[in-house]
Amino acid sequence: AGVNDGIKERRQELIQRMNREAESRKGIATKRQLQNHKHKQFVVADKIVKDGKASYEWMFQDQVKKDKLLDFENMSDAPKDDPMDLAMFRKTLVEHNIDPNIFGVGKAKGIEQLAKEVETGASRLMLDAQQHKKLVRVVDIVVLKLRPADGSCLLVEFKEKFPDERERETMRLPGTKKEPHENARQTSERILKEMMNMDPSMVTFDFSSVERQEEETDSISFPGVTTVYRKELVECKVTTPDKATLQQVGLPGLSQWHATxxxxxxxxxxxxxxxxAEAKKVKLKVHGSHISTLVRAPIGLDEEALREYLKTNGIDINQFGQNGTKSLKEFSSELIKGETRLLQVDGEILVITEVVMLILTNSANKETLIQVGQVWPDGKTSTQARIPGAKRRPDENQFLCARRILKRQLEIDENAVRISQDVGYLEEDRSSKSYPGLKTVYRKRVIKGEVIPGA
Structure with missing residues (x-):
């Protein structure tokens, strides 16, 4: 148990990546696997129920309304803050040989700031499967390989000047951090608009051949934590025919230019x-293996730690594993995989289960994606219609969970969907026999996404 729980899932995730990479090397277009937003009906392997299958259908919105599939009672706006359990967060760090006591000393940031990063999706903690118990801080970045229409060269940022007149040489491709609600398309457009004062309509993107690379560096902000910058390199070309607009970006004469x-x-x-560019040490290419070895980290309490935690808080552990309740081993496994979490509020221990529901619409066709059926491992089927969703881990930002549903569960290219930042929220208390002596709280976050026309 402990940090080794869920190892089968992590191993399976790596195997699937290796298979996709092998197919890619054979020339098999893996992008077609993420095209389900174009199929009226589709069936995928169930990512929640092993050996099961899930069937989906793009249903006309009139039918969705008639079936009341989007009727969420008492839904409110999601709370802006969603603080993590610092004690549990600290325990995760310690279990992976990271000493949080040296955080907040000198130039180092405190553990609260790392937890805030993870909560807001500015970074995430993942496990590097290449090394034993190596927990890393992952920051997602989008970088543009912007070229003229003829593709003859590419744009390099060579200097930056700050408002106080300080300057520094940069010599890099233009790029920035990817916000948790963004896909690579949205971040690319933001780079053009905010950093370069360019209208994205001037540029044609190729999201079918995005290169991915990972760069490791030791973190000054969080000592003992390796930071992995996970870059997506997007090929794009300036294709506008407007001469005045081209001149603003140094074309066609390939002259230097600047933007504030x-x-x-x-x-x-x-x-x-x-x-x-390469002669000037600008990083253009992916070196080494393309296969990421980063997987979701185990969190929560192992069985022995859970036993002690419950006993310390006056919970009768002898009730677990009796009369249909979960055993401590099963409960611990859920916690470590992030399927549930424990939270102490006013002296009461709550078992929190949180689900992200993704309402995915295609306004061009006036359709909404609905899961219409499920095939269980024993061959039995169920046909209850529902909105696609997944359990959200305690260390997972809500938008990252929505993007995980898109890519992993629905097999839809995230660059084909814009996710709204407006999030609905429902919370209800439930009595559950599964966790004797503990109150169960069920939370739903409802996130909307829309298929980008023509994507």
Whole structure:
């Protein structure tokens, strides 16, 4: 048990990645696997029920309303803050040989700031399967390989000037952090608009051949924690025919130019051939294996720690594993996989189960995606219609969970969908025989996504 719980799932995740990479090398177009937003009906392997299958259908919105599939009673706006359990967070770090006591000393940030990063989706903690118990901080970044229409060279940011007139040489491709609600398309458009004062309509993107690379560095902010910058390199071309607009970005003469953002930072750009850029140490290519070995980290309490926690808080542990209740081993496994979590409020221990529901619509067809059926491992079927959803882990931002539903569960390209930042929220107390002596709280976060026309 302990941090080794869920190892089968993590191993399976890596095997699936290796298989996709092998198919890609054979020339099999893996992108077609993420095209279910184009299929009226589709069936995928159930990512929740092993050896099961789930069937989905794009249903006309009139029918969805008639069947009351979107009727959520007493739904309110989701709370802005969703603080993590710091004690549990600290325990996760310690179990992975990270000493949180050296956080907040000198230039280092405190454990609260790392927890806040994870909560807001600015970073996430993942396990590097290549090494034993190696927990890493992952930051997602989108980088543009922006070229003229003829593809002859690419744009490089070579200098940055701050509002106080300080300057620094940068020599890098333009890029920025990916916000948790964004896909690579949205981040790419934001880079153009906010950093380069360019209208995204000037540019044509190729999201079918996004390169991915991971760079490791030791974190100054969080000592003992390796930071992995997970980059998506997006190929794109300036295809506008408007001469005045082209001149603003140094085309067609390939001259240097600059742009100032809303904060007063000025970035300076030049057009270089790939060879020239590499000579200036600009990172253009993915080196080594393309297969990421980063997987979701185990969290929660192992069986012995759970036993002690419950006893300390006056819960009769002898009731577990009796008369249809979960055993402590089963309960611990749920906690470690992130399917449930424990939270202490005013001296009362709550078992929290949180689900993210994704309302995915296609406004062009006036359709909403509905799960219409399920095939269980024994061959039995059920036909209850419902909105796609998944349990959200305690260390997972709500939008990252929605994106996980898209890509992993529905097998839909996240670049084909815009996710709304408006989130609905429902909470209800339930009495559950599964956890004797503990109050169960069931939370739902309802997130909307819309298929991008033409994607």
């Amino acid at each position: 953002d809303a904060q007063g930072n000025t970035k300076f750009f030049m057009w270089l051939t790939d060879t020239e």
